[in-house]
Amino acid sequence: xxxxxxxxxxxxxxxxxxxxxxxxxxxxxxxxxxxxxxxxxxxxxxxxxxxxxxxxxxxxxxxxxxxxxxxxxxxxxxxxxxxxxxxxxxxxxxxxxxxxxxxxxxxxxxxxxxxxxxxxxxxxxxxxxxxxxxxxxxxxxxxxxxxxxxxxxxxxxxxxxxxxxxxxxxxxxxxxxxxxxxxxxxxxxxxxxxxxxxxxxxxxxxxxxxxxxxxxx
Amino acid sequence: xxxxxxxxxxxxxxxxxxxxxxxxxxxxxxxxxxxxxxxxxxxxxxxxxxxxxxxxxxxxxxxxxxxxxxxxxxxxxxxxxxxxxxxxxxxxxxxxxxxxxxxxxxxxxxxxxxxxxxxxxxxxxxxxxxxxxxxxxxxxxxxxxxxxxxxxxxxxxxxxxxxxxxxxxxxxxxxxxxxxxxxxxxxxxxxxxxxxxxxxxxxxxxxxxxxxxxxxx
DNA sequence: ACAGAAATTATACGATCTTATAATTTCTGT
DNA sequence: ACAGAAATTATAAGATCGTATAATTTCTGT
Numbered sequence: 001x002x003x004x005x006x007x008x009x010x011x012x013x014x015x016x017x018x019x020x021x022x023x024x025x026x027x028x029x030x031x032x033x034x035x036x037x038x039x040x041x042x043x044x045x046x047x048x049x050x051x052x053x054x055x056x057x058x059x060x061x062x063x064x065x066x067x068x069x070x071x072x073x074x075x076x077x078x079x080x081x082x083x084x085x086x087x088x089x090x091x092x093x094x095x096x097x098x099x100x101x102x103x104x105x106x107x108x109x110x111x112x113x114x115x116x117x118x119x120x121x122x123x124x125x126x127x128x129x130x131x132x133x134x135x136x137x138x139x140x141x142x143x144x145x146x147x148x149x150x151x152x153x154x155x156x157x158x159x160x161x162x163x164x165x166x167x168x169x170x171x172x173x174x175x176x177x178x179x180x181x182x183x184x185x186x187x188x189x190x191x192x193x194x195x196x197x198x199x200x201x202x203x204x205x206x207x208x209x210x211x212x213x214x215x216x217x
Numbered sequence: 218x219x220x221x222x223x224x225x226x227x228x229x230x231x232x233x234x235x236x237x238x239x240x241x242x243x244x245x246x247x248x249x250x251x252x253x254x255x256x257x258x259x260x261x262x263x264x265x266x267x268x269x270x271x272x273x274x275x276x277x278x279x280x281x282x283x284x285x286x287x288x289x290x291x292x293x294x295x296x297x298x299x300x301x302x303x304x305x306x307x308x309x310x311x312x313x314x315x316x317x318x319x320x321x322x323x324x325x326x327x328x329x330x331x332x333x334x335x336x337x338x339x340x341x342x343x344x345x346x347x348x349x350x351x352x353x354x355x356x357x358x359x360x361x362x363x364x365x366x367x368x369x370x371x372x373x374x375x376x377x378x379x380x381x382x383x384x385x386x387x388x389x390x391x392x393x394x395x396x397x398x399x400x401x402x403x404x405x406x407x408x409x410x411x412x413x414x415x416x417x418x419x420x421x422x423x424x425x426x427x428x429x430x431x432x433x434x
Numbered sequence: 435a436c437a438g439a440a441a442t443t444a445t446a447c448g449a450t451c452t453t454a455t456a457a458t459t460t461c462t463g464t
Numbered sequence: 465a466c467a468g469a470a471a472t473t474a475t476a477a478g479a480t481c482g483t484a485t486a487a488t489t490t491c492t493g494t
Contacts, residue, residue, distance in 0.1 A: 016460045016471055038346045039256045044452065054473050059453065061471090114345060121342045127403055128335045129255045134403075141404050171408055172393065172416040175400050179392025182399070186344055186351075187358050191388055198432060199389040206423020215415060233441055233490045261482060271443050276483060278441090 014053075023061050023071065026051050030072040034122050035115045042069060042122065066126075070133055073123050077140040083110060085147065095154035102151055103200045106177050107193045117185040145170050152207070161208050164215030169207070176203055231270075240278050240288065243268050247289040251339050252332045259286060259339065283343075287350055290340050294357040300327060302364065312371035319368055320417045323394050324410045334402040362387050369424070378425050381432030386424070393420055 017025070029051035033041035041047075044065050048055045062068040084105050091101030105111065127133040148170040156163050163169050180196045206212070234242070246268035250258035258264075261282050265272045279285040301322050308318030322328065344350045365387040373380050380386050397413045423429070 013459065014472055019471085022471085038342050043450080045450070055452085056454090056474080057472060065452075118342070118345045121338060121345065124399075124403065125255050125335070125338045125342060128331060128338065138404055138406075141400070141407070145407075168408060168412055168416060169419075171400060171412075172397070172419070175396025175416075176389065176393045177396070178399060179394070179396030180389070182341075182395060183358070183388060183392050186341065187355055189355075190358070190362075191385060195385055195388075199385060199392075202386075202389070202429045202432070203420075203423065206420065206426065206428035209423065209426040209428055211423035211426055211428065212419045215419070230489065231442055236441085239441085260480080262480070272482085273444080273484090274442065282482070 019061060022057070024075070026053075026058060026061060026068060027072040027075045030068055031076060031119060034072075034119050038118060039122050039125065066130065066132065069123075069126060070130075070136060073126075073133060073136055076119060076123075077136070080111060080116075081140070081144060081147070088151070095151070095158040099151045099155050099204070102148075103177075103197055106181075106200075107196050112181060112184065112193050112196070114185045114188070117181060145174055148174055155204075156207075159208060161210060162213040163207065164213055168215060169212045172212075173200075173203060176200065236278060239270075239274065241292070243270075243275060243278060243285055244289040244292045247285055248293060248336060251289075251336050255335060256339050256342065283347065283349065286340075286343060287347075287353060290343075290350060290353055293336060293340075294353070297328060297333075298357070298361060298364070305368070312368070312375040316368045316372050316421070319365075320394075320414055323398075323417075324413050329398060329401065329410050329413070331402045331405070334398060362391055365391055372421075373424075376425060378427060379430040380424065381430055385432060386429045389429075390417075390420060393417065 026047065030042070030047045033043070033046045033050050035041070037046065042065070044055050044058050047065075047068070048058055051057075058065060058068055062071065084102065087105035087108075088098050088101050091097045110116075123133065123137070127137045145167070149166050152163065152170055152173065153166055156166075177200065180199065183190060184193065184196060243264065247259070247264045250260070250263045250267050252258070254263070259282070261272050261275050264282075264285070265275055268274075275282060275285055279288065301319060304322035304325075305315050305318050308314045327333075340350065340354075344354045362384070366383055369380065369387055369390065370383055373383075394417065397416065400407060401410065401413060
């Protein structure tokens with residue numbers, strides 16, 4: 001018998017991983033499945049196939065699939081916020097330039113991406129019907145808004161303009177970013193990412209001119 | 218034999234409806250299912266049960282379920298845009314008051330509602346993966362932005378301030394509205410609907426102060 | 435009154451889903 | 465070297481899914 005294919009026969013049938021590593025592998029496989037198939041990608045069979053393991057492994061490490069999805073959400077949130085803060089910290093230390101780095105990072109292909117929105121839309125759908133997911137979301141949103149608050153506060157102090165309610169104003173700026181992201185992903189022909197940057201700078205200009213100075217609360 | 222229950226025995230086993238009526242009934246049943254169960258509600262069995270008919274009717278009237286969902290999307294979009302324009306037209310004719318009516322309608326319980334967002338999130342997920350749904354979405358978004366353009370143009374003319382690119386500016390205002398809607402539905406404790414109205418008025422104030430006057434494109 | 439068109443039901447098939455259980459394999463510690 | 469703990473596979477059971485097909489019912493037109 002001739003070995004036509006010198007196939008690399010694995011000496012072992014599967015590799016044993018630490019729970020921590022395996023959980024992360026499964027979480028990332030889940031994200032890839034969601035990118036490819038949207039809500040339909042949230043499935044024990046598809047995710048385990050994507051990760052190259054059998055279905056039982058998901059049950060073993062996460063109990064039920066919802067826990068895996070929630071874990072994937074945490075991975076994703078953490079990664080994005082980290083990417084943004086890295087971009088901000090890589091910028092020159094002036095408030096002006098840090099905020100600008102924040103805006104440009106938000107519209108960079110890494111974040112301003114249909115696939116990324118696709119994942120978030122699936123998460124939003126789950127958040128609206130799952131207290132477990134909702135709890136994670138509240139935490140992530142809160143820290144995101146706090147980040148924006150810091151950037152806007154520093155700019156206001158450096159340039160000497162007034163902001164009535166910093167928290168509400170930060171929520172508005174965050175909403176503008178998310179809304180533009182959503183609109184562009186659903187209607188890529190409506191405007192270009194650089195137009196989005198421009199519109200954010202216009203918003204900041206409104207802030208400079210005192211449009212947000214009077215806020216009773 | 219005694220009739221303990223004088224049950225109303227229907228003389229007919231089912232009622233025959235015009236295709237148009239039945240399609241609408243099925244579309245509205247689909248929306249109720251999506252409100253209740255999110256993505257999981259998009260199912261031939263659940264929707265037909267909600268509508269009180271058998272599964273075959275959906276196949277008969279829509280062919281495949283995706284067509285039903287797309288139809289439900291059209292119903293929903295049309296209804297919301299119509300509700301908003303009705304509110305605008307009911308307001309006094311001054312540009313100031315018409316725009317204000319638009320904003321207040323956007324934050325009224327009819328639109329600023331978790332259930333409504335839940336339906337949209339499901340649609341967004343489908344839009345991102347279905348050309349058929351995407352086409353409907355592009356049309357709806359476009360007419361929505363055109364509506365905003367009209368309101369902002371009238372205000373700019375009445376008050377005499379400059380807007381560099383009316384279309385981009387309208388996209389930004391639309392994004393702000395959608396972003397606040399999304400943020401509040403996912404984090405109802407973060408702010409109140411009236412705060413959202415306030416933030417929109419601040420945005421308009423920035424517009425008045427010329428923050429959007431200089432837009433190269 | 436009644437024939438025929440179309441709406442609706444009834445039923446079935448194959449695919450995919452989640453989860454549970456038991457058997458197997460890997461790897462670590464001694 | 466080897467025993468045992470834990471990771472992983474293997475397998476199966478029961479729901480639910482979408483859609484196709486044929487039979488039945490309703491209602492309209494003449």
